[in-house]
Amino acid sequence: MGSLFRSEEMTLAQLFLQSEAAYACVSELGELGLVQFRDLNPDVNAFQRKFVNEVRRCDEMERKLRFLEKEIRKAGIPIVDTGENPDAPPPREMIDLEATFEKLENEMKEVNTNQEALKRNFLELTELKHILRKTQSFFEEAEFHHQMQDPALAEESHALLLGDEERGGQPMRLGFVAGVINRERLPTFERMLWRACRGNVFLRQTEIETPLEDPVTGDQVHKCVFIIFFQGDQLKSRVKKICEGFRATLYPCPETPAERREMAIGVMTRIEDLQTVLNQTQDHRHRVLVSAAKNIRVWFIKARKIKAIYHTLNLFNLDVTQKCLIAECWCPVADLERIQLALRRGTEHSGSSVPSILNRMTTKQAPPTYHKTNKFTSAFQAIVDSYGVASYCEVNPAPFTIITFPFLFAVMFGDAGHGLIMALFGLWMVWREKQLMNQRKDDGTWAIFFGGRYIILLMGAFSIYTGFIYNDFFSKSLNIFGSSWSMANISDEDIEKYDMIELDPNVTSIYKPRSPYPFGLDPIWNMAENKITFLNSFKMKMSVILGVLQMSFGICLSLSNYRFFKDPVSSVSVFIPQLLFLLCIFGYMVAIIFYKWIAYDASISYKAPSLLITMINMFLFKFPESQDDYLYSGQKGFQIFLVLLAVACVPCMLFIKPYFAWRAHKSGKRTFGTVQMQVNGAAEDTAVIMDQDEGEMPPPPPEGVSGHKEEEEFDIGELLIYQAIHTIEFCLGCISHTASYLRLWALSLAHAQLSEVLWSMVLHIGLGFQGWVGAVVTTLVFPAFAVLTIAILLVMEGLSAFLHALRLHWVEFQSKFYKGEGHQFVPFSFEALMEDHN
C-alpha cells in the first residue's frame, strides 16, 4: 500500500511486444489494471487502424448477445450471475464464439418467424370457428326476413323491370359474406355500409367474448363477427371493397347448415393440432433461451474483454520490421515488478519465444496522478478529487480530510441523538457491505449514500462526541456528572415572587468554584434564558480557533510541497511571510481568546475588555488610557510590534520571489532535462534502469523558478503581476476565510434551534396531555416526530452541514497549499470496464 501523502511516482515506459504475444500480454495487463496506455496514433481515423476488423467482429458479437439478452428478458427467464470472471479468450477461440452466437441468433430468428406464422394461422382458425358458431342464428333470421320482405321487394324494385311472370313470390337468392372485424371499428363500418349501399344491405353482428391474440404485437383485441346480406353482384363487390378498407377479414362460409357443421368439426380438429404445435414451438424456444441464459453473462464479459484488448492494440505502433508492436504507457514505479511478471505470463501463454521488453523513458510531460486507496480511503479521496485532481506528487489533502472533515461536520451537527442514528445507519451499511454491493440497486441516491458509508459512519461517530460536548440529545441535556450550579440556597419567597432568577456564579453556594462540569456543557444551561447568548460567544470563539488552526496547518503543508519540489526561494519568500502574516494577526487573536478565558474569572469578568475592540484598536493604533482596559502588561508594545511585522511581510511576498527569478534568468541557468529514450540491447524482459541518480527519477521541474521553457518567454512584468495577485488574494483571504469559519457557529446554532423546535412543537403535544390520554396521543405523535427528525434534522441538516464542511475544506483549507491541476491515472483495467457496463 503506497503512501497517501503524495501521489505515486510514475514513469513513462515503452513496451516492445512481439506480434503474437501482444494479445496475451495486453490481456494480462488488463487483468492487472496498472498501466495507462497512450494513443500513439492520434491522427489515424478509427476505420484505418490496424485491428479495425477484429473490433468490428467484436461489435457484431455484442449485438448478437444483446439480441439474445432481449429475448431472454422477454421470456422472463432469470439471468444468473455467478460472479465468475473469465479471462479473455485467445483469438482462435473468438471464431468459435462467433459461430456459436451466429447459430443461436439464427435459431432464435427462425423460431420467432415460425411462431408468428403459426399464431396467425391459429387466429384465422379461431375466427372461423366463432363465425361458424354465431352465424347459425343469422341465417335463420335472414330466411324469416326474406319471407317477410319478399312481397315488398317484388313490388318496388321489380315492378317496372321485370315482367308479370316474375311476380308471384319467386324466392330471391340473397348473397352474403361473413367475417370478423375489430370491435372499435364496427359502428363506423356499419354507417359506411349503409351510406355506400344506400341501405340495401343487411348487417348482423355479434361480439366474440374472449379477446384474441394479435400475432404480431401479442396484444389482446376484441373482435366481432358480422354477416352481410345483399343482392346482386354490384353490391357484393362494393361490400367487399368496404370490408377491405376496414381491414375486416372475410371467411368463406357454407350456406347449408349441414356443411357448416362439417366445417366446424374440421376447424376444431385443426385448431387442436395447431395448439399442440404451438406449445411445442414455445417449449423449444424456452429451452434454447434457458441454455443461452446460463452462459450469457460469461459471453458478455469475454466479448467485452476481447473488444477492449483490440481497442488497446489499436493504440500501438507497428515498428519498422513489422514484427513487433511498440506501446507507450504510464505506470507506477513501485509496481514495475508486477508488470514485468504479467508480461512474462503473457508471453508464456502465447507460446512465443521472444520475451517482451519494458523500457523506462524520461519526459517533460506531467505524469498522471495515482493515489493508492482502499475501500475506506477511496471515499475521502473522491471528495478531494471532485475539487481537482492533485498535481503530480503534490501533497494530498485526503489523509487529513479523513479526520478533519467529519470533525468539522460534527461541530456543525452537534447532537448526540442524531449522531447516534447516523452512526448506526453507517454501521449497518458497513456491516452488510458485501450483501449490499451484490444487490446492486440501480437507484442513484442509494448509490451515493452507500458509496459514502465510511464517511457517514465517521460523521455520526464524531457527532456523538460533539453532542456530548454541547450536551445535546434531541435538544435535551443529560446531567451525567451532577451540575455545578445549585439552587439550594435561594429562598422560597424569592422563588415565589420572581419569574426569573439570576444565578450569580460569584456566590459560592450557587456555583462551586474550581469544580466545573467535567466534560461538556453544564446541563443547567438547557434551562437558562441566556443560553444562546452564552453559547454564541463560546461557539464563535471556537470556530475562529479551529479555522486559524486549519489554515496554519495548510500553510505548513505548502512548505512541505516547496521542499519536495526543491524550491528554496519559495520556502523563504512565500511560506515564511504567509505564516507570519496569519499568525501575527489571527494567531494573536486566538492567543488572546485563550488568555481571556484563562485569566478572567467570574469576579472580575465585568472588567474584561472586548477582544473584537482590542483587535480593531490594534490596527488603528488606538490604546486605552486606564490600566484596567489592558489584557496584560506590555500589550501596547507587543501589539505595535506584531502589526509592523505583519505589514512588513507583505512586500516580502510581493517582491522577493520575482527578484530571485530575475537574477536567475540573468545568470542564464540552463533548461532542465529533455525527452530521452533509452533502449538498451538487453534481451531479457527486465526493466532497463536509467543510469541516473541510482535509477531515481529526477523530480519534475520545480514550479517556482520559471524561465525554463525558452529564454525569450521570461517576462518580469507578468511575474510581478502574478505575485501581486497571489499576495492580495492571500492577505484578503486570511480575513475573509477566518470569518467564513464562523459558519461552524451558525450551523450548529441552527441545528440546535431546529431540534428544540421539533421537540417543543411535536413531541411536547403528546406529553402535554393529562392522565392516560397522554399515552394514546404520544403513541400517535411519536412516529411524526421520528419521521420529521429524520427528514429535517438528519437529511436536510446533514446535507447542509456536509456541504459547508466540504466548502471549508475546498476553499479555506486547500487554497493555502493545493494546486489541483493534475490529471487522473486511468489504467487499462477489465475490472473498471465491467463496472462501467454495469
Add this chain to the structure above:
Amino acid sequence: MFVICGPKLSICGFIISIWGIIMMGLLGVFFLIKSPLLLEDIPATKADFEERAKVDAIFQQSAYNCWVVAGVYVFVGLFSYFQMRMNSRQQYVVT
C-alpha cells in the same frame, strides 16, 4: 398469514418501533427521577406547582405514559418484524 404492509412500510415500522421503545423507555426513566430539564414537558398548570406532591404525581404519571407507549411499540415492532418476514418469504415463492 397475510401480508398487510409492503416491504418498505414494514421495515420503516420496525425501525421506528425500535427507536420508540428505546427512547420512550429512557424518557420514562427520566420522568421517574424527576429530571428538572423535563419540567416544561409535564402537563402541569401554574396552580399545580404550589404543591410538591402534586408535581411528583404528575411526573410519575408522565413516566407511566411513556412506558405504555414503549409497550405499544413493542407490539408494533413485533408486528412489523412479522410482516417483514412474510414479505421476504413471499419474494421467494413468487419467482
